[in-house]
Structure formats: C-alpha cells, structure tokens
Amino acid sequence: MLNALMLVTGVAALLLAAWCGWAAYRDQPTKDWHFIGMAVVSVLALVQLVAGIVQLARGEKPEQGTTIFVAYLLGSFACVPAAGLMSLAERTRWGSVTVAAAGVVLAVLEVRLYDIWGG
Amino acid sequence: MTAVQDKPARLISGPGMLLVWFYGVMVVGALSRSVYQIATEFDRAPLAYTLSAVAGVVYAFITYTLVRGGETARRAALVCCAAELAGVLIVGTWTLVEPSAFPDATVWSEYGMGYVFIPVLLPLSAMYWLRRARERNSA
Numbered sequence: 157m158l159n160a161l162m163l164v165t166g167v168a169a170l171l172l173a174a175w176c177g178w179a180a181y182r183d184q185p186t187k188d189w190h191f192i193g194m195a196v197v198s199v200l201a202l203v204q205l206v207a208g209i210v211q212l213a214r215g216e217k218p219e220q221g222t223t224i225f226v227a228y229l230l231g232s233f234a235c236v237p238a239a240g241l242m243s244l245a246e247r248t249r250w251g252s253v254t255v256a257a258a259g260v261v262l263a264v265l266e267v268r269l270y271d272i273w274g275g
Numbered sequence: 276m277t278a279v280q281d282k283p284a285r286l287i288s289g290p291g292m293l294l295v296w297f298y299g300v301m302v303v304g305a306l307s308r309s310v311y312q313i314a315t316e317f318d319r320a321p322l323a324y325t326l327s328a329v330a331g332v333v334y335a336f337i338t339y340t341l342v343r344g345g346e347t348a349r350r351a352a353l354v355c356c357a358a359e360l361a362g363v364l365i366v367g368t369w370t371l372v373e374p375s376a377f378p379d380a381t382v383w384s385e386y387g388m389g390y391v392f393i394p395v396l397l398p399l400s401a402m403y404w405l406r407r408a409r410e411r412n413s414a
Contacts, residue, residue, distance in 0.1 A: 224311065227307055231303060231307075238296075238299070239296060242296060243292075245292070246287075246289070246292040248289060250290055250291075250292050250293055251292060254296045257293060257297065258296065261300055
C-alpha cells in the first residue's frame with residue numbers, strides 16, 4: 157500500500173516536473189492548470205503522510221528509523237506547495253523552473269522514503 | 276534620493292527564485308540531518324555532524340540575504356557563497372584524502388556527491404548570479 161503510494165507520488169512528481177519544465181521552455185509562468193497539477197501531487201503526498209503515520213501507529217517500524225521516516229514524509233508533503241507559493245511570487249518562466257525543480261526533488265525524496273521504509 | 280533607490284535591490288527575481296528554492300532545500304536537508312544526528316549519535320562522528328550543522332547555518336544565512344535583498348545583503352551573500360565553496364572543496368578533498376576522519380558522511384562529503392553535487396554547483400551559480408545582480412542594479 158505504502159510502496160504503491162510512493163511510486164505513484166514519485167511518478168506524478170516527475171510528470172509535474174516535465175510539465176512545468178515544458179512551460180518554462182516556452183517562456184511561460186505557471187498557470188491555473190499547473191496549480192491544479194501541483195494540488196494533485198500535494199494531495200498524493202498528504203495521503204502518503206497519513207498512510208505512513210497510520211502504518212507507524214499500527215506498530216510497523218521503518219528500516220532506518222521512525223524519526224527519519226516522519227521527517228521525510230513531512231518534507232515530501234511540504235515540497236511542492238512551497239514551490240507553488242514561490243511561483244506565485246515569480247510570475248515568469250523562472251517560477252515554472254522552480255516548480256519543475258520541486259518535482260524532481262520530490263521524486264528523489266520518494267526514492268529515499270522507499271529506502272528508509274525498507275521496500 | 277528617490278524612493279526607487281531607497282528600496283533594496285531585489286535579488287530573487289528571475290533565476291534568483293530558483294536559487295532560493297535550492298538553498299531552502301539544502302537548509303532543510305542539512306539542518307534536519309545534523310540536528311537528528313547530533314541528538315542521537317553525536318559520538319559516532321562528531322566532526323562530520325558538526326560540519327553538516329555549520330553548512331546548514333551557512334545555507335540558512337545565504338537564503339535570508341537573498342530574500343532580504345539590497346547591496347549589503349548581496350555582498351554578505353557573496354562572502355558566504357565563497358565560504359561555502361571553500362567548505363565544499365576543503366571538506367570534499369578531506370573526505371577523499373583522510374576518510375577515517377569521517378566515519379559518517381557530511382553534506383559536503385566527496386564534493387556533495389550524495390546530493391547530486393548540488394553543494395558544489397550551488398555556490399558557483401549563486402556567485403555568478405550575485406555578480407550579475409550588481410551590474411543589473413547599477414545599469
């Protein structure tokens with residue numbers, strides 16, 4: 157369950173990165189549709205956060221430690237919304253690049269989460 | 276003195292925003308990592324964990340100066356980026372020459388390889404950006 161969520165969130169983050177990278181390539185700022193995309197990825201990360209905490213509450217132990225696991229869950233959740241706010245402040249292509257970078261960072265976080273959880 | 280000149284020069288317009296993002300990520304990464312490691316297993320690798328904490332503080336200061344803007348902040352950020360670059364190069368070389376001093380990795384180990392070399396690329400691009408910022412503002 158959790159592994160599937162990590163995979164879906166990671167892939168969605170990469171898609172978001174590609175989409176916003178494309179917008180940046182065309183010299184466009186982030187638009188409403190991009191923000192809907194960011195919302196989808198953020199909801200996935202939120203579901204993952206809740207699912208992770210539920211697993212912990214059931215007594216399961218992440219391979220590399222509970223604190224690190226929770227920290228990465230929180231980081232994954234905060235990643236895309238933070239970049240979204242910054243792209244609101246920067247209404248040029250560079251706002252789009254920032255969101256694209258956030259998508260890549262989130263994908264990396266998902267890989268690390270997978271390792272920390274222990275597959 | 277006009278009102279326009281009184282306003283601190285923005286350092287986070289355009290590519291600067293991307294820099295702030297990456298610095299923000301490194302602040303969270305380096306500080307949370309070092310806080311956790313210092314709190315739980317400081318004795319295992321005190322030097323490595325202290326260096327990670329120092330790196331995190333430097334990143335935090337650079338992020339703050341970038342967001343704040345203005346000429347003084349720009350100079351302070353330049354100095355810190357130079358210090359950061361020196362730190363990455365020194366610690367990176369140190370970890371290669373004397374691995375036994377570092378039982379565990381720091382943010383700057385092997386020139387930041389564990390962080391896709393972002394720690395070494397970031398100060399270079401930031402310094403380039405900050406130097407350009409002065410020309411832009413004086414133009």
